[in-house]
Amino acid sequence: MALTIDLSGRVALVTGGARGVGRGIAQRLLDAGSTVVICGRSAPDSLPTSTDGIRSAEAFRVADVRDPEAVVELIDGIVADLGSIDIVVNNAGGTPVVPAADASATFSNKVVQLNLMSALHVATAAYHRMADQPDGGTIVNITSMSGLRPSPGSAAYGAAKAGLTNLTTSLAMEWAPTVRVNCVSAGMVRTEMFEDYYGGPGGAAAVSATVPMGRVAEPTEIGDAVVYLASPLAAFVTGANLVVNGGGERLAFNEVR
Numbered sequence: 001m002a003l004t005i006d007l008s009g010r011v012a013l014v015t016g017g018a019r020g021v022g023r024g025i026a027q028r029l030l031d032a033g034s035t036v037v038i039c040g041r042s043a044p045d046s047l048p049t050s051t052d053g054i055r056s057a058e059a060f061r062v063a064d065v066r067d068p069e070a071v072v073e074l075i076d077g078i079v080a081d082l083g084s085i086d087i088v089v090n091n092a093g094g095t096p097v098v099p100a101a102d103a104s105a106t107f108s109n110k111v112v113q114l115n116l117m118s119a120l121h122v123a124t125a126a127y128h129r130m131a132d133q134p135d136g137g138t139i140v141n142i143t144s145m146s147g148l149r150p151s152p153g154s155a156a157y158g159a160a161k162a163g164l165t166n167l168t169t170s171l172a173m174e175w176a177p178t179v180r181v182n183c184v185s186a187g188m189v190r191t192e193m194f195e196d197y198y199g200g201p202g203g204a205a206a207v208s209a210t211v212p213m214g215r216v217a218e219p220t221e222i223g224d225a226v227v228y229l230a231s232p233l234a235a236f237v238t239g240a241n242l243v244v245n246g247g248g249e250r251l252a253f254n255e256v257r
Contacts, residue, residue: 005231008033011082012230013075015065015122016092017057018044020191021142024219025089028227030055034087037078039063051220058082065092065118066110068125075125084133087230088126090119090164091142095157108156115160116167123171127179136178138230141168142222143183145245165241172239180238182229187245188216212247 012029016022017038026036026048036057038048041064047057059081063074078085093115098107123139130137143161151158165183172181188194188207194216195204208216225244228234 003233005032005227005233007087007227007231010034010086010230011078011084012036012087012089013078013085013122013126014038014089014091015063015118016040017048017089018060020193021186021189021219021222022089022091023048024189024221025091025142025223025226026057027051028220028223029087029089029230030057032227032231035082037061037082039065039074040092065090065122066113068121071118071121072125075122075129079129085126085129086133086135086137088122088137088139089142089226089230090122090139092118093142093144093157093161095154097153099153100155103156111154111156112160112163115157116163119164120167123167123181127171127175130179131175136180138180138234139171139182140226140229141165141181141183142226143168143185143241145185145187145243145249148185148243149249168241169239176238180229180234182234182237182240182242184222184225184229185241185243185245186217186222187211187243187249189222190216190218210250211245212250215246217244217246 012034014022014026017026018040029036030050037059038057039061049056063070095111119141141164143164146158147161147165168181168183198204198207225242
């Protein structure tokens with residue numbers, strides 16, 4: 001018998017799901033049959049659609065996930081309108097590059113609020129709803145390789161992502177067996193801003209060549225990892241960190257061998 005992933009009938013929320021990695025995640029959840037809601041601080045030009053273009057996200061909801069009250073309103077509204085909240089993907093995050101010595105306290109606090117505290121707010125609000133559902137629910141936090149190694153130029157971001165990995169394991173222990181909590185540590189991903197971030201096509205190609213797989217990930221490949229973790233195939237997986245980085249980052253000593 002072939003293994004398939006069918007998430008039909010499941011209601012999923014993807015924070016920051018309008019673009020980049022979040023949009024790829026939303027697309028793959030749609031491909032698996034989920035009803036998908038995305039949220040962010042401003043409405044996108046278009047909603048994510050399934051690969052075949054037939055299904056699209058159910059709705060976009062304006063929400064600042066750094067605000068606990070707004071998060072509770074978001075989760076309660078989804079349950080009121082769609083009947084449940086079965087899958088939550090904490091994807092909202094990011095940071096500009098600013099050396100730690102030049103970053104203001106306000107800047108660093110905002111980075112931590114967005115990349116760590118927002119996930120705690122969303123997960124907690126979702127848990128209170130999932131705990132009352134017959135099948136519980138599952139939460140997937142999107143973290144980064146920056147949380148597993150030094151992150152010069154984005155120290156607060158790296159620290160927040162490291163904290164998100166620890167938060168994942170703590171919540172998984174607290175909320176088992178009703179709610180599973182896992183995370184995906186993403187390597188470099190070819191988002192809409194990838195080439196601009198690395199100075200154009202040449203820089204992007206040079207960076208991609210440092211990955212053992214010879215390329216960076218597509219947003220939908222992070223989505224594939226999320227779909228697995230959200231599916232019955234991962235029914236005994238909680239507190240896990242699935243690293244999706246194409247084999248890692250080339251080490252400096254490789255250049256002199």
